[in-house]
Amino acid sequence: MQRIHIIGGGLAGFTAAITAAESGALVTVHEAHHTLGGRARTAEGPYRTNEGPHALYRRGPHWTWLDRRNLLGPVATLPPLEGARLRFRLDGTLRRTPPLALLRLSRRAEQAPVDTDFRTWAIGQVGEAGARAAAHYAAVALYHHDPGALSASFVQERLRRAAALPPEARYPVGGWAQVIDRMAARAWNLGVRIETAARVDPDTLDALTRQGPLIVATSLDAARTLLRDPSLTWDSGRTALIDLALRTRRGDAFAVSDLDAPGWIERFSAQDRTLAPAGQQLVQGQFPLAPGESRAIGIARAEELLDLGHPGWRERTVWRREALASGRTGAVDRPGTTWRDRPAIDRGNGIYLAGDQVAAPGLLSEVSFNSGIEAALLALKASENRTTARTSTAGLDLKQA
Known part of the structure; x- marks a missing residue:
């Protein structure tokens, strides 16, 4: 088989590497930094802060994917006493309970519309004050300054999961770096070549694509520069x-x-x-x-x-x-858009995209996992097609000779 090159040693990159290597592919991961993890790095020293996401949602697809491979490791749940210490600021004061309207929206079974903004839809359900509180609460899973302006369907899904009872969130003990270390060890044992401090630039990209399919598992901004593709925005x-x-x-x-x-x-x-x-x-x-x-x-x-x-x-x-x-x-998805409208994973010519801003479903880091798996499967298929084509051509040349 041809070698599959993966640029980026974070969650998306190692998900793609493991998926491809489990199918027997030759894989190389190129990481520009001296350490692995991307935004899933955990700081060294006495304060183990994470640069990226802090929690895994146990109903998400990557929970099962990691668990089946014994990559999940120990995870922490919130002690009941601590859960009782969740507080809400509303109208300038601290409260022990959220507004009833927020709970009603987070448990509503009806699917919110894609083409309407969350604020308009939620006001029709619970009124203006309740809609505002629910939109602001959803920001824990959005990191956006105006969640009410986003697609109602997009925000509702994240509100539902962020406010689920019992809570979905689980926390990797020791930080995300522990998960990355286990993923890297799994990849290494599968024969994946891991190169750190190995920055790839647009001028060296062609040399890699001649060897086989290429998966770019970086931020969207970095992918836009690397692939010289101004359409890679979201x-x-x-x-x-x-x-x-x-x-x-x-x-x-x-x-x-x-x-x-x-x-x-x-x-x-x-x-x-x-x-x-x-x-x-x-x-x-x-x-x-x-x-x-x-x-x-x-x-x-x-x-x-x-x-x-x-x-x-x-x-x-x-x-x-x-x-x-x-x-x-x-x-984040604006009204009238879904994850299907984000930059496509398949960029053509044997190049594939993975990361948290591309066309894959999921909440937070789940998008990186889902796109990493999809990119690896597409790369495997492309590699098999190239190998078959070369074998057929070689056979035809031998017959003619």
Whole structure:
């Protein structure tokens, strides 16, 4: 068989590599950085912060895919006592229970329309205040500054899963890097060649495609540059991130959802104490930003929420980090569009796309898994077709000779 080259050593890249190698293909993974993981990296040191998603949703397809291969590893669930410490900011005050309208929308069996924005549809169901609160709550799985403007069907699915009871979310113990390490070991044992610090540029791309199919498992922005394809665009979120290590205090909220504006703060060490040293807790917040808004605006909103859910947090802070994630938080679908309208996986000429902003279904990291599997299956088929064509040509030449 021809060799399949995969650019990107993150979730999508290793899903594709394992899928292809399990079918007997020769596979090489090229990772531009010295470490693997992409946005699923976990920081080194005492504070095990994740750069990308924090949770697996157990009803998602990648949960089963990982579990069948013993790649899931230990996962943490939220202790019941901590679950009771979920708080909601509404009208400037902290509440223990969400508005009834939010619960009604998250449990509504009727499928919301694709071609209507969520705000318009939800107002017709529960009124303006309830629609606004539900849209802001859904931002935990959207990272978008205006969820109400997105497709009603798109937002409803994410609202339903984010608000499910019992919660779907499960947390890889030790962070996402543990999952990546297991995936990389599985790929290596299958014979996959893994090359780090191996940046591929447009000028060297042709040499790889001559050897066989190519899977580009990078961010959409990086793929657009690499493939010199300006059509590789799709809407995504832009969000301010804040990570804090706080000295532990009894009574801190597990999470605070801002229903007055999109935003979320969560104490991740509540379910996984390995993420921070003893006596400290690791908190992360994400606050979506509108175009033109600065990171400082998002951080200011984060501090307001911290004041409510973590009293005295300033005096208890022992470590702090801020960041801005732009176009790195997955695809969002506008009214009238679905995942099928996103950039196609098959780019033609033996080139395939995988990642969290391409034409594959799923919630958050599930899109990377689904597109990685699909890209690998298409690459395998293309490789078999090329091999068959070459064998047929060689046979014909021999017969003629």
